[in-house]
Amino acid sequence: QKEVEQNSGPLSVPEGAIASLNCTYSDRGSQSFFWYRQYSGKSPELIMFIYSNGDKEDGRFTAQLNKASQYVSLLIRDSQPSDSATYLCAVRGSWGKLQFGAGTQVVVTP
């Protein structure tokens, strides 16, 4: 079992719609959760971090965390073509290391 799992996609989203990305993790001791965006040929760029159960909003992005169910999600509202990228879920486990999911490719279609 992978420690951090994401659907690889591609997730095709019409422009202006909501993109919903999901991530599950196996380490119940995990305390820190991150979403990174990675454009092709570029390095990961931090979008959001979340530590507590519930929702956290930042502009068009909302991260949701449910530690009991061991999942974290990312919503992208009003999706734009510039949101087309691979989104990486990262979880800092109880050993302190940041583990990455395989990434979900998002394609926003005009």
Place this chain on the structure above:
Amino acid sequence: SAVISQKPSRDICQRGTSLTIQCQVDSQVTMMFWYRQQPGQSLTLIATANQGSEATYESGFVIDKFPISRPNLTFSTLTVSNMSPEDSSIYLCSSILLDTSTDTQYFGPGTRLTVL
């Protein structure tokens, strides 16, 4: 956030040679890490660079192949030794800032290595 720079940005090397990648952060950091991202794959942690002591390597990575130095709080190097085509990858430096209440990791722009 921090500005992290890496040199070189890319290189093409011959089998059997070595390449040293430099990472410089513009702020003091608590921890520095080296990752590898192979084509179409996610990030894999190579090691944690410890200031003034030996790096801590992940399973599957050894010091003889990937020697790492960290002489101060803001600078680290990763050497890829005795390279083979399987080492062709993007190598990424990452750090956690000292003056922050979060454990957010930021990434450098990466070094794209091709081994022929």
